[in-house]
Amino acid sequence: MITLDVHTGGGSYPVVIGTGSLTRLPELLERHCPGRTVAIISDERVAGLYGQGIREMLESAGTSVHLYHFSPGENAKNSGRLNDLYTWLIETGIRRDDGIIALGGGVTGDLAGFAAATYLRGVPLIQVPTSLLAMVDSSVGGKTGINHPLGKNLIGAFYSPRFVLIDPSLLTTLHPREMTSGLAETVKYGLICDPQLYALLEQRLERIASLEDSDAVSHAVQRCCALKAEVVSGDERENGPRRILNFGHTLGHALEAETGYSIYRHGEAIVWGMRWACFISWQRGCIPEELFLRTERLLTRLIVPPLPADITANALAGRMLHDKKQSSAGLSLVLVTGIGRVRIEPVTGHAKLTERWLAHVTA
């Protein structure tokens, strides 16, 4: 079991990671939350798997527990669902020192986190991620939010949890596609800042995906969290170093939007996004062809849906310009300069480069 500290402008919070660490929830709540009442927010699937067990564990420690659940899926991140959650919190009588526990994957963390950030101008939030993607990425760093009919994640807040509790043994109930989606972000951390993690993934990707090598799973989760904690500490609002975490997300987001969020899970789109970013890194001379091919070999071991036959470079390039991460100054990209090394560059002609890339990957 290890504890990492994430430092933000307003203070710091611990990230506790370890197989079996879920049993420490009552003790951590006692230490980090003033109230003796919690609201657990979860989708129906996760609530069915873990809701009752956690409720009993907390109740025997003297905490009142209320459970709210909703239909799984990205669709839950909308203003209607959020308003329903607010109403439930008010009617349940949740007060400003009570805790909200986001128990689930990225969608739950985003929705419950944004509710915690904005209900009564902010109540204590606890992140208990159950998906690999949420463990290695979304539960740490304070991003919360919902979608708007005109775009994904356009409404939200940076809001620090009181603590994050990561128990990799919860991954045993995860769907294989969700596992791949989380592994994509794991590969991202290797590519942008950790050659050793990258090498570990090259050696044992499939054994990690199948959870056969639980030590490697725990190690990978810990490394990703440590890297994320380091990158976001002191840059919660993404003005500086945190931007390197957007590696692979420029094309990834464009691809998700262009396909109406119906084909790819987030991490699956990011696999395509990383292949695109590595290609551009090679084309612009940041890495030699040999290194580009090495990234291709690992990234193609993550099995994801193919690109749609009718996708065009122009459509993707147009979407990229509308990404909310782009400032009014223009398109800037995170490019690799080696395994574990990146730099951010302004890039012109991204439509042309995307066209060349499409020709390359579909050849």
Next chain:
Amino acid sequence: MITLDVHTGGGSYPVVIGTGSLTRLPELLERHCPGRTVAIISDERVAGLYGQGIREMLESAGTSVHLYHFSPGENAKNSGRLNDLYTWLIETGIRRDDGIIALGGGVTGDLAGFAAATYLRGVPLIQVPTSLLAMVDSSVGGKTGINHPLGKNLIGAFYSPRFVLIDPSLLTTLHPREMTSGLAETVKYGLICDPQLYALLEQRLERIASLEDSDAVSHAVQRCCALKAEVVSGDERENGPRRILNFGHTLGHALEAETGYSIYRHGEAIVWGMRWACFISWQRGCIPEELFLRTERLLTRLIVPPLPADITANALAGRMLHDKKQSSAGLSLVLVTGIGRVRIEPVTGHAKLTERWLAHVTA
């Protein structure tokens, strides 16, 4: 012209105060906001008075200006209006380094402030208050939010503006009832922490209300902002000293809620709330009767709607328990111990005390 600095966990921001200071808007924007585009959010009345002038001033300084306006009134603070504002921001193409200017009273500051806090997870916010209440209270301190069908201000965020620009000459277009509402909060600052301000108000209340004594107006606004800046600095989230600002708000909020927000403007209800809090202070021996009568003499010079004939102590006392400011520990009240001095005390038997107070004020 003076500049105060408000310090928060995440940094600090300036509050610029002075008659005619509105002309400094272009220069302050240039210094504190990265983008060259702003969205001005205003109700129709304020937009009609000041929108065009500010637009021209900013455009001649090279800034692109977009104007969004809505029907005046507390009703604007709902999730439907907020979603409409989000849609407008997206369609207008406002990006993360562009600024949102909240130009108006408390409702505009709350609504536009919350939109700025949550659009793209936060964009630069500028508060330009046009009402006395917003100048002396709501524009400083970072509170933003909207109402929920089940209660006022239940949804919101603490979000610091980049700067606050207060020009008391904008008060000339204010409705007299709004002036009284703002004066109520001004009296509050005198009562809780500034005997000199209190004495000034005793001497010149009516001349300040009519704006005949513009020096006294400026002085009162500056003192309130300085006091608020001091109180909220280092306690943005209301866990400590900031709680004294709730003086008069426990009964005030209950009265507003019990009358369906249809009779009193916020400050008008706070006048009743302060009279109640002073009465309880006297009854509990925090101040002698003579001092209680002195507060009555000033507070009754603020002309506000009378209490409804059918109001009951039980109804008000019940509402108080549901105030979001109350933690699960029970009712705690800000009481005066002298002019300019307060303490916070747990109070039991508030229903009985309220009954006695009703008998006293309606005698």
